[in-house]
Amino acid sequence: MRQWPAEQQITALKYGAYTVLASCVMFGIGLLETILTDVTGKSYMLLSVASGLSALTFLVIVARWSLKRSGHGDLRQILQPYTEEFAQDLIRKASSITCFVVLMMLLFTHVLVKPIFLSKLDTSIQSVLSLSNFSLLLLLVAGVVWASTILLNLREEAED
């Protein structure tokens, strides 16, 4: 297998973060729609449209990535076995921050929300805080934190 150029690895990482962010927006809107439907019993057309638009954004990002032909690393783009040192370091950093945030969320929920607040809430609100909704929320937060960390660290700087 030919060597994967360093610059292309950085491009793949950047587009990978964009796709994660776009999918987080898509699933985030889906979660919001589920919660609102559960609470009010109505369906929300606007949220369905927004969900469709975010799915379209996801497709545009992936298509743009493919058309640019700049990140070509074949299957490596999906599996992400980066050899570029900065990319490796950045992924480690982003994953550590993500794990920390998710752990804090779990601890906060376990120690504070569940025993103290949940019992005082209305039954309809309690049903909103279901395991599936909470799991999806955790995944969304993890995705947003990971992608934001990557993109913030990959901000373009002018070459001198």
Place this chain on the structure above:
Amino acid sequence: MDELTNQIAVLRAGRQISQTELAEAIGVSRKTISTVETGRFTPSVVIALKLAQFFEVPVEQIFSLKAAE
């Protein structure tokens, strides 16, 4: 903690090469070079040696430790 400083920008200016050209020459991304130059990323010994080899100077001439005050 001691701070790592480097002379990459100076050496690059001496040779009149861009970050992209240096990155291509040693097989890393431009982002690696720019973050090393600004001190935001500490490279491995491999990259340090590649830089020293490229500039034909000892590693100590590129990287040095600045004692914390």
